[in-house]
Every structure is written in structure tokens, then in C-alpha cells.
Amino acid sequence: MQGVLQALFLIPxxxxxxxxxxxxxxxxxxxxxxxxxxVGFRPPVSILKPLCGLERDAVQNLASFCRxxxxxxxxxxxxxxxxxxxxxxxxxxxxxxxxxxxxxVVCQGQLGTNPKVNNLIQMESRARHPFxxxxxxxxxxxxxxxxxxxxxxxxxxVGAVTCMGRxxxxxxxxxxxxxxxxxxxxPGVLVARKLEGIKFGLGSTIVLRREALAAIGGFExxxxxxxxxxxxxxxxxxxxxxxxxxxxxVEHCFSAMSLGAVIRxxxxxxxxxxxxxxxxxxxxxxxxxxxxxxxxxxxxxxxxAGWAVLGVTWISRFAMAWGVGAMGLNDSSAKxxxxxxxxxxLLSFGVWCSCFFGDTLEWRGERFRLTRAGKxxxxxxxxxxxxxxxxxxxxx
Numbered sequence: 001m002q003g004v005l006q007a008l009f010l011i012p013x014x015x016x017x018x019x020x021x022x023x024x025x026x027x028x029x030x031x032x033x034x035x036x037x038x039v040g041f042r043p044p045v046s047i048l049k050p051l052c053g054l055e056r057d058a059v060q061n062l063a064s065f066c067r068x069x070x071x072x073x074x075x076x077x078x079x080x081x082x083x084x085x086x087x088x089x090x091x092x093x094x095x096x097x098x099x100x101x102x103x104x105v106v107c108q109g110q111l112g113t114n115p116k117v118n119n120l121i122q123m124e125s126r127a128r129h130p131f132x133x134x135x136x137x138x139x140x141x142x143x144x145x146x147x148x149x150x151x152x153x154x155x156x157x158v159g160a161v162t163c164m165g166r167x168x169x170x171x172x173x174x175x176x177x178x179x180x181x182x183x184x185x186x187p188g189v190l191v192a193r194k195l196e197g198i199k200f201g202l203g204s205t206i207v208l209r210r211e212a213l214a215a216i217g218g219f220e221x222x223x224x225x226x227x228x229x230x231x232x233x234x235x236x237x238x239x240x241x242x243x244x245x246x247x248x249x250v251e252h253c254f255s256a257m258s259l260g261a262v263i264r265x266x267x268x269x270x271x272x273x274x275x276x277x278x279x280x281x282x283x284x285x286x287x288x289x290x291x292x293x294x295x296x297x298x299x300x301x302x303x304x305a306g307w308a309v310l311g312v313t314w315i316s317r318f319a320m321a322w323g324v325g326a327m328g329l330n331d332s333s334a335k336x337x338x339x340x341x342x343x344x345x346l347l348s349f350g351v352w353c354s355c356f357f358g359d360t361l362e363w364r365g366e367r368f369r370l371t372r373a374g375k376x377x378x379x380x381x382x383x384x385x386x387x388x389x390x391x392x393x394x395x396x
Contacts, residue, residue, distance in 0.1 A: 017316045050120060074102075076123045078119035079105070162198065167251070176262055187324045197243075267361055290345035
């Protein structure tokens with residue numbers, strides 16, 4: 001029995017080492033590519049930014065989209081309510097950039113169970129341009145962002161472009177979140193790019209050719225799904241369009257979060273992956289080198305072989321975290337808190353295991369049940385948002 005347990009734990013250790021080393025090569029493959037030649041392709045683009053509440057550094061984040069070195073843009077901010085404190089930020093942005101085409105849309109009515117997509121459907125009706133750019137509200141970008149993420153559309157076969165990001169953190173729990181993105185999630189994206197191509201979208205940025213969006217039935221087809229970014233890219237890929245991973249890296253500006261909030265967020269992500277790609281989700285076991293090496297050491301009763309496997313696995317894991325997170329993504333959390341990677345891996349492993357049991361999650365203060373098809377089913381009536389005095393007076 002002991003030999004069987006050792007074999008069961010050894011195999012994921014070995015595949016984990018292989019995954020770590022392959023991730024380093026996949027990162028080098030992307031970031032060492034020669035930059036795409038700038039052929040002056042500058043199509044008009046509408047930027048859709050769904051908002052809910054105040055994110056950390058909200059003014060600076062949203063203003064970065066107004067400072068683009070790009071000729072023709074339209075920016076649409078979508079909010080659920082005039083009472084949302086983020087409307088103060090939007091009005092400030094409109095006042096600070098009068099030369100930009102910016103508008104705020106109050107998205108009323110319930111068109112789907114996913115609140116973000118509910119807003120996108122209503123915002124798209126105001127969009128005038130042939131390309132749509134969507135990204136999360138906590139994203140900050142540089143002035144060359146639009147030039148670079150729109151560049152692949154010079155190829156008429158490209159239907160969508162997506163990109164990864166690095167993180168700005170505030171507080172210890174958000175460091176764990178950043179480490180998961182830069183040293184676990186992004187390596188997985190890079191490996192997928194090499195093995196099967198990009199067939200999904202990432203919430204940090206998705207740029208869509210409007211023709212491709214129409215071909216899949218518009219935002220309405222994902223109105224009830226949790227993993228809207230994943231499904232957008234997947235549906236566009238299935239429709240025969242190319243989905244390209246840009247080498248541009250956005251910045252996630254994480255607000256201070258409690259450890260419980262980080263865990264709930266990771267559970268939401270993992271359950272979305274579990275129902276969207278169940279076989280791939282199960283296969284993540286073979287990338288869990290850190291927890292498997294600990295279990296192998298225990299199963300081998302602390303033998304020399306157990307310590308050797310643990311040592312090689314951990315060295316490979318740290319090398320991948322440094323090579324991809326610190327060097328490839330230039331993520332400050334990966335540089336400063338590399339020593340926390342094993343702790344994050346153990347947390348991630350616990351979340352991974354938990355998602356095989358249960359189907360509920362929390363999002364924006366509401367509880368949902370997630371169906372096997374990936375659709376959200378509300379477990380209660382959506383509560384009216386309540387904002388504290390502090391939240392409503394952040395913008396001066």
C-alpha cells in the first residue's frame with residue numbers, strides 16, 4: 001500500500017517539474033518574439049468599462065485609458081445605479097478629459113444573471129466603432145496600450161485579442177492573489193498557447209472584432225454564464241476566428257482584501273474553470289508539484305528519495321515563479337515575495353480540491369448556484385447596493 005501511495009504522489013511531482021520547466025520556455029517564447037511591425041493600423045475602437053463600486057486608485061486607472069496615443073476612441077462607462085460611488089469618478093474623468101469622447105450609461109433592467117454582461121449588452125448599443133475593447137475595472141495601462149493590442153487585427157482572420165497582466169498589491173492577502181496570477185495562472189496560459197493555441201479570453205483585456213461578436217450571437221449568448229471572458233474567446237475561436245495572446249501586459253491594481261475575500265474569489269475562478277473545462281481542471285493535479293512533493297515525502301516516511309524529490313520539485317517551482325512571474329511578467333510581488341509561493345500553492349491546492357464539492361459561490365454580495373453548463377442561478381433576490389459614507393466621499 002505504501003508503494004502505491006508513493007507512486008500516486010510521485011507522478012504529479014514529476015509532471016509538475018515538467019510543467020514548471022515548460023512554462024519557463026513558453027514565457028521566453030512569447031516575450032522574446034520580435035515585436036510586430038507597426039504598419040500604422042489604427043482602427044477606431046470603443047472601450048467598454050463596466051463598473052461597480054470603487055476600486056483602488058480608480059481615478060488613475062480609468063484616466064490611463066484616456067491618455068492613449070491613439071487617434072479615434074470612444075469610452076463608455078457602465079454603472080448599475082446613479083448612486084454608485086464610481087459615478088463620482090466617471091464625472092471627474094469626463095471633466096478632466098473634455099477632448100475625449102466619453103459617456104456614462106446607467107444600465108437598468110435585468111437582461112441576464114451575470115451583472116457584468118448585463119451592463120455590456122446595454123453599453124454595446126451605444127458603441128459606434130467596429131472594434132470593442134473590454135477589460136476589468138481594476139486595470140491600468142500605458143499610453144501605447146491601444147496601439148499594441150489592436151495591431152494583430154491587421155490580419156483579417158483575427159477575431160479577438162487578449163492579454164495577461166501583472167499586479168499592484170495592497171496588503172498581505174492581495175499578495176497571495178497576485179502570486180497566483182503571475183506564477184500559476186499566467187504560466188498555465190502560456191503553456192496552453194504553445195500546446196493548443198489561445199482559445200479563450202482573459203478578463204484583463206479582450207478586444208473583439210464586432211463582426212466576430214455578431215457571428216456568435218452577441219453578448220446575449222453569455223448573459224447567464226459566470227466565465228464570460230473565457231466563453232467570449234472560446235465561442236469566437238469555435239466560429240473559426242483566430243484568438244491572439246498579445247505580449248502587452250496590463251497592471252491589476254488590487255485593493256486591500258481579507259484572506260476570506262481572496263479565498264472566495266479564487267473559489268469563484270476555480271469553479272468557473274471546473275465547469276468550463278472539466279477535464280483540464282482535473283488535469284491541474286499534475287501541475288501541483290509543491291503539495292504532491294510534501295505528500296510523497298510523508299508517504300516515503302522521510303526517506304532520502306522523498307527529500308530528493310521534494311528538493312528538485314521546489315527548486316523547479318521557484319525557478320518557474322522567478323522566470324515567468326518576476327522576469328517574464330516583471331511582477332513586483334513575484335520579485336519581493338517569491339518565498340511565499342509554496343504557501344500560495346498550498347492554498348490553491350485546497351481551493352482546487354474544494355471545487356469538486358459544492359456548486360455555490362459569492363459575487364458582488366450575491367450568492368449563486370453554478371450549473372454544470374456554467375450558468376449562474378441566483379439563490380436570492382439581488383440586494384440593492386448600500387454604500388458607506390466613506391465609499392461615497394473618496395473622490396474630492
